[in-house]
Amino acid sequence: MMLSNPVADFFAKAVVHAKQNRMSEFNQLEAELIMLGEQILALKNHRVYVDKLVRYENQINEMKMIIRNKKKEL
């Protein structure tokens, strides 16, 4: 890859860094979703009934799946 063209090398590096940035953002989002899921589980364990709790849980799972797919694409 190196020495082909300085401009090409520069943009290749930039793409690599952008991907790393995007991956770290995805990781952060995934961590937040995991924390939300754990909070919902804690509410369930305390037998606290919150309206639309199941729907929120499903949404969290869907978002986790989306993030996993995006990570695979990267």
Next chain:
Amino acid sequence: MAVDDDEYELLPRQEIENLKRDLERLKKHPLGDMKEGETILEAINNLNANIRKLIDIFTRAEADLVKDYEENNPAETLKVVKEQNEQLAQGLVAVADMIKDIQTPKNLSMPQRSPVEQMNFDVAMQQSQMQPRQPAYPGMGGYNPDFSDQIPPPPQPFPGLESRQPYEAPMPEKKHKGLFGKR
């Protein structure tokens, strides 16, 4: 005084209060209280953040690239490539010279023939080998002793030199020139 000479107009106090309020509101919300204004502000903020990220990425890429180039030293690599190219060029020239040297003696010994001439020449050679020899002496009737092993074939003229008699070409005359003769 100059201030007294300026024209001025008396405004009702209510109007001045309204103007002050509008000014404060504009200072607080420069893009207005409407939803579009908030959206524009949010978009500008997002754009700022994205540009900042892009600049950050480019800065890191540049630093990374400089580091890599310092480690790999591209000038030295290019020098090596240049030397290899020179060696390849020299090798090619040497091979071309060798081919030229090989082809030159062949051209001297074998006259160049076109493919059709070469084919005709081959066929004629084959026929001369296949045909039975004519009797050397017609008066001897059927007697045909085979002296083919002992009698060498008559000398064949070189192709292209049949019409020319030996020593036909005049020798070039050499003029004796003096020591200071013109060239």
